[in-house]
Amino acid sequence: MAVNLAAPSADELLPVTGIRLATVSAGIKKVGRKDVVLVEMTEGTHTAAVYTQNAFCAAPVVLAKSHQQQQATRYLLINSGNANAGTGEAGMQAATKCCDAVAKLTNVDTAAVLPFSTGVIGQPLPVEKITAVLPEAVDALSTDNWFDAAHGIMTTDTIAKARSVQLVLNGKTVTITGMSKGSGMIRPDMATMLAYIATDAAVSQAVLQTMLHKAMNQSFNRITVDGDTSTNDACVLMATGQAGNTPIENITGDDGERLLNALTELCRYLAQAIVRDGEGATKFISIAVSQGQSQEECRQVAYTIAHSPLVKTALFASDANWGRILAAVGRSGLKDFDLTKVSIALGDVSIVEQGQPAKAYTEEQGQKVMNDAEITISVELGRGQAEDWVWTCDFSYDYVKINAEYRT
Amino acid sequence: MAVNLAAPSADELLPVTGIRLATVSAGIKKVGRKDVVLVEMTEGTHTAAVYTQNAFCAAPVVLAKSHQQQQATRYLLINSGNANAGTGEAGMQAATKCCDAVAKLTNVDTAAVLPFSTGVIGQPLPVEKITAVLPEAVDALSTDNWFDAAHGIMTTDTIAKARSVQLVLNGKTVTITGMSKGSGMIRPDMATMLAYIATDAAVSQAVLQTMLHKAMNQSFNRITVDGDTSTNDACVLMATGQAGNTPIENITGDDGERLLNALTELCRYLAQAIVRDGEGATKFISIAVSQGQSQEECRQVAYTIAHSPLVKTALFASDANWGRILAAVGRSGLKDFDLTKVSIALGDVSIVEQGQPAKAYTEEQGQKVMNDAEITISVELGRGQAEDWVWTCDFSYDYVKINAEYRT
Structure with missing residues (x-):
C-alpha cells in the first residue's frame, strides 16, 4: 500500500508532441504481463541522461552510455522482469541484439537505440522473447500511450508512477510528461529506479543536461528506501522541440527558470512516488x-x-x-x-x-x-x-x- | 532462536579467584526480572576497558571513562532495562548517585565504581529502585555467580552468553571467564554490547590493555547485526593476579602469547554468540x-x-x-x-x-x-x-x- 499516492488516470497523462510509445508483452517473467516498452523520439530531439553510480553497471547501462556518446538517440527500449545485470559478455551481446532489432525495424543505426532493463539480477536476458514482440511494438507506437508505458516498466512497484504538467512559454503551451519506477534497492545517485521524462519544449542540449542534474538533485538524488543502490538506474530527459517556443539556450533566463521549476516539481513528484511506494512502506x-x-x-x-x-x-x-x-x-x-x-x-x-x-x-x-x-x-x-x-x-x-x- | 548457540550451564562457568558477583532484581522494567549485576574485584586487580565510539555517549559511559582515569576500579555496577542515554545532566547525576551508593556500602571511593547501563534510550534511570537493592547485592556477592550475572545483563537477548577457558602458565592453572550481551544495535567499534571478562592471571596493566585491543579486533570489532552502533557499549577485562603465575609483562613472550590466544578465542566465542543471537537471526x-x-x-x-x-x-x-x-x-x-x-x-x-x-x-x-x-x-x-x-x-x-x- 503506497503512502498517500494515487495511481494516475490515463487521461491525466498528456501526450508530448514528438514522442510515441508502445507497451507490449514478451512474457519475460509472467505470460501476459506487459513488460516491454518502446519509446520513439522524433528527429531533432535532444536527450539528457544520468546513470547509476554503482561500479557494477548492468550491460544495458554500459551500452546506453556508449550509444548516447555516438549519436542522437531515437529510441528507448525498456524491459522489466530481467535486469540483464551480472550477465557478463553474454549480457552485452544480448543488449546489443535487442538494439539491433529495433534499429532494423525502424531504419536507424543501432547506436540510436538506448537499452534499459530492470528486474532480477544475474539471469540471461531472453533476447528472442523480446525481439519477437518488437514488430508489434513498432506498429503500436502512439503518442497517447504513457499510461500503459508507466505500467510496463514496473517491477515490485504496487502502483504506476506518472504525471503531466503544462506551462506557457512565450505564448506556447509546453507539456512535460514523465514516468518512474522503483520501490526497493533505492538510494541516491540513482538507484533501482528508472525515470523517463519528455517535453515538447525547445531546449538546447547543454541546457537540457544541466536542467536534468539540477532537477535530480532536488528529487531522485534525495530518496532512499533501503540504502541499496542498483546496477541499472537511469533517468532520461527528452526534449522534442515541437512546442514552438523560442528555444531555451540559457538556464538563468526567465523561460529557462520556469521550465526548470516545472521539471523539478515533476521530478519531485516522481521521486516521492517511489518512496511512497517503497517496498513495504507504511509511512x-x-x-x-x-x-x-x-x-x-x-x-x-x-x-x-x-x-x-x-x-x-x-x-x-x-x-x-x-x-x-x-x-x-x-x-x-x-x-x-x-x-x-x-x-x-x-x-x-x-x-x-x-x-x-x-x-x-x-x-x-x-x-x-x-x-x-x-x-x-x-x-x-x-x-x-x-x-x-x-x-x-x-x-x-x-x-x-x-x-x-x-x-x- | 539463536543460530547454533547453546546456553551455558551454571557449572561450565568457572569462578575467577578475586572476582565476586551478585545479581538482584530492582524491577527496572519488569517486576521480578534480575536486572542489576554487581561485580567486585579484589584489591590489586588491573582493569582494561573499551567504550563506544558513538559521539552520543550515554551518561554511564562518560562517567565510567572518567572514574577509570581517576583510580583503580573495584566495582562494576551494571543494570539492564534502561540505558540511561539521552538523559542529559539528570542522567549523569543518576549514574553518579548509583556509584555513590555502591561506594558507601563497600567503603571505596565513588571513582572506584564503574557504571554500565543497557536497555531503552531516553528514559530517566530509576535510581531509587537500583539503590534500594544494592545492600542485597553486596550481601549476595559470591565467586560462583557468573551464570546469574550473564542472565542479569540481557535485554533482547534470547539466550545467555558466557564461557570459561583454562590454561596452564608456568605450572599454574589460569582461568578466564567472560559474559556478553547484545543482539540488536550491533556494530563494530563497539555496539549495543556489553562484555565483562575476568582472569586470575597476573598481567601488567599495559599488557592487559593491549591484549584487550588485540582480542577485540579479532572478535567484537568484527560483528554487525544491523549497522546501528549503540550509545552504551563497553568491554571490560579484569585481571586479578591471584593465579600465582609469573606476572606477564610482555605480550610477545610465550605466556603472553598463550594468554592472548586463549582470551581471543573466548572473545570470538562471545562475539559470535551475539551475532548468533542477533535479533531475528536465522543464519x-x-x-x-x-x-x-x-x-x-x-x-x-x-x-x-x-x-x-x-x-x-x-x-x-x-x-x-x-x-x-x-x-x-x-x-x-x-x-x-x-x-x-x-x-x-x-x-x-x-x-x-x-x-x-x-x-x-x-x-x-x-x-x-x-x-x-x-x-x-x-x-x-x-x-x-x-x-x-x-x-x-x-x-x-x-x-x-x-x-x-x-x-x-
Missing part, C-alpha cells in the same frame, strides 16, 4: 538536517538516520523512540561533533534540545506525530549554516516479505 | 574479503555486504541471489574499482569469476549452500594482498517484529 518520512558545516555533512547525517533499521522499524511501529534517532546522529561520523548542540523535532514537536530531552516534551505529543502517515524529522546540528534533506520510508514486515520472496 | 554469516589494496577497503566491502538489507533478506530466504552481493560490492565505494577482477564464492561454490557468472555454477549448488544455517561469503577483489572479514546474520520478519515492538 513517508522527510528528514531535514540544518545548521551543519556543509551540505555534505547534513546529507550524511540525514542518510544515517534514513538507513538506520532501528529508526525505520520504530517509525513502522509509530513509536516515538527518539533515542534511536539521536543514536543514529551520534554515529554518523561527523568530526569534532558536539552532541550538546543538537536539537531534534518530530513534526513540530521538539524532542531534544541542546542534546537533552526537551523539558516540555511528553510521550503523548510524540505519539500524535508518529501516528501520521507523513512524518518530518528535523535535526539542528548547531555548528553551521548548511542544510540538506532526504526522503525515505519506514521498514516493515512487508519489506522483508517482498525481498525474501522476490525470486520465488 | 550466521561470515563475510571474508581478500585481495584488497588495504585491510580497510576489504572491511569496507565486507560491511557493505553485511549491511545490505537486500543481501540480508535473501539470506533469510535461503535465496542464492548472488546479484545482490555483487551489487553491494559494486556500491561499496572503492576507488578505481574494476568489477571484472572480482570473484565471489558461497561456501565452496564459485558463483562469480572475474566479474562474470561462474560457468560451472548451477542454482542447485547455490541452493545447497544457502540451506545451511552457517554460510560463508568469500569475495576476492583481485587488486592486492590485504584481507579482512566480518560476522553478521540475516534479516528476518522477527527483526522487524522485535524492533517495532521493543518499547510496547
